[in-house]
Amino acid sequence: MIPRHQTILFVVLLVASITLGAVLWTTLDRAHKRLLASEESAPTQAPQVAPSEQATLMVANDADNSVAPRVFSLPLPQNPEARARAVLGKLLDLYCAPGSGHPVPDGASSVSQVFLLPVTAVSASSTAGAGRAATGSSRAAGGNSAGGDELAVVNLAGAFVSGHPSGLETETLTILSICATLHANFPNVTEVRFLVDGQQRATLAGHADLTRTYLTSETVPTEGAHS
Amino acid sequence: MRGRKRIPRLFFSALSLERMRRTGNLTSAIAALLALSAPIVFAQAPPAERFVVVLDAAHGGADSGASINGQSEKAYTLALGVRLRSLLMARGIDVVTTRESDTTVDPAQRAAIADHANAQACLTLHASESGSGAHVFVSSLAPAQQAAMLPWKTAQAAWTQRSVALAGVINSALTHAGMTVTLGRIALPAIDSMTCPAVAIEVAPGQSSDGAGTGSLDDPDYQARVADALAAALVEWRSEERGGRQP
Numbered sequence A: 001m002i003p004r005h006q007t008i009l010f011v012v013l014l015v016a017s018i019t020l021g022a023v024l025w026t027t028l029d030r031a032h033k034r035l036l037a038s039e040e041s042a043p044t045q046a047p048q049v050a051p052s053e054q055a056t057l058m059v060a061n062d063a064d065n066s067v068a069p070r071v072f073s074l075p076l077p078q079n080p081e082a083r084a085r086a087v088l089g090k091l092l093d094l095y096c097a098p099g100s101g102h103p104v105p106d107g108a109s110s111v112s113q114v115f116l117l118p119v120t121a122v123s124a125s126s127t128a129g130a131g132r133a134a135t136g137s138s139r140a141a142g143g144n145s146a147g148g149d150e151l152a153v154v155n156l157a158g159a160f161v162s163g164h165p166s167g168l169e170t171e172t173l174t175i176l177s178i179c180a181t182l183h184a185n186f187p188n189v190t191e192v193r194f195l196v197d198g199q200q201r202a203t204l205a206g207h208a209d210l211t212r213t214y215l216t217s218e219t220v221p222t223e224g225a226h227s
Numbered sequence B: 001m002r003g004r005k006r007i008p009r010l011f012f013s014a015l016s017l018e019r020m021r022r023t024g025n026l027t028s029a030i031a032a033l034l035a036l037s038a039p040i041v042f043a044q045a046p047p048a049e050r051f052v053v054v055l056d057a058a059h060g061g062a063d064s065g066a067s068i069n070g071q072s073e074k075a076y077t078l079a080l081g082v083r084l085r086s087l088l089m090a091r092g093i094d095v096v097t098t099r100e101s102d103t104t105v106d107p108a109q110r111a112a113i114a115d116h117a118n119a120q121a122c123l124t125l126h127a128s129e130s131g132s133g134a135h136v137f138v139s140s141l142a143p144a145q146q147a148a149m150l151p152w153k154t155a156q157a158a159w160t161q162r163s164v165a166l167a168g169v170i171n172s173a174l175t176h177a178g179m180t181v182t183l184g185r186i187a188l189p190a191i192d193s194m195t196c197p198a199v200a201i202e203v204a205p206g207q208s209s210d211g212a213g214t215g216s217l218d219d220p221d222y223q224a225r226v227a228d229a230l231a232a233a234l235v236e237w238r239s240e241e242r243g244g245r246q247p
Helices: A004-041 A080-096 A119-125 A132-147 A158-163 A168-185 B002-023 B026-042 B073-090 B107-117 B152-176 B220-242
Strands: A052-061 A066-075 A111-118 A150-156 A189-196 B052-057 B094-097 B121-127 B134-139 B181-186 B198-203 B213-215
Touching: A052 A080, A052 A168, A066 A080, A066 A168, A080 A111, A080 A168, A111 A119, A150 A158, A150 A168, A168 A189, A168 B134, A168 B181, A168 B198, B052 B073, B052 B107, B073 B094, B073 B121, B073 B220, B094 B107, B107 B152, B121 B220, B134 B152, B152 B181, B152 B198, B152 B220, B213 B220
Parallel strands: A150 A189, B052 B094, B052 B121, B121 B198, B134 B181
Antiparallel strands: A052 A066, A111 A150, B134 B198
């Protein structure tokens, strides 16, 4: 005769074994499916390593309110828009590095996309504000037939804008250095507009106007007046 | 002065009328009447020219601006504006402010207030923790000729050169007060629509030449130093304007 408590213990152990077996089976099944999914999303071709080229970055400095050129050797892709994004990414990497003269967080990931568009196509449908924006469009439209001027639309990440320091000087320097860097590496870029997460936004961090079209001719680096 | 000029002519006119009454000469009578009215026109001295300064404390209401040591920029600019207003009024300068409390004022309203004030100087006050000293900005609009009708969004273009001159005076005063000053150009909707010499001033923490901080934005002494320097600059600007040494 088997004692009653041994019977109960046997039943409990049996149920526990079956339960653990079921859990193990389910876990294995999930792991297998996850492995298959990752194999499907893996790149089929190895990424090409772009050759290093020289790029001129117009680096801002808060101390003297200046934008000065610095030349770097960077691996740059052939596609102009990807190239522009890489150049701006390097510029913003400098700003988030320790000891930066123009500290701005987030670095290269701050630039989501850069679009390069012929100026005439944009100015024809432009609804940009009056004033300088309209003046810039009309001026560029006139020059497009001769020089193939381009408009760069820089789509910034929302996190970058949220974390950008607020102030007249710091915001203006960020805008000017981006515009000047684009013009230095893409001479055909005569106008620059900004979007944030694909949408138009009033200001960068409360001060610098992001609704207008910036003319690169206005952003030629000048020595910051300093007393 | 006005009284002294008027008495002899009135006296002469009374004599003429009396002579006309005696001789019956109509021409003399008309001449006498003209002489009576003439002193009223020519004896009037030009009214004393008012010197008006517009103080535009940036942000306000829902727009807090930057965060400075836990304090909002809008509060700092309002405090600086109030302090500066007192200093200017004590020096006999008329002051018009764009806001007196924590209210929302959009850039177009700010410009409209400044334009209606017919001011000789407009200061837009900002504050920031970035950089050091004072950042003085003038509109980036290219200079243009004055005209009877100016485009709203680029009205400042006709005043850019005088704005640059005003920025120079402010730069001198702030430098004299021991502050580090940077000058720049900027596109600010409020300033771009102002029809007066207009400058945006961003006050940042003070810094000495060796990089050590010498003034926090919270420091009342530093705030007083900034306000004193700006008041001195505007007094100097008034003397330049009245002295006919306009740029």
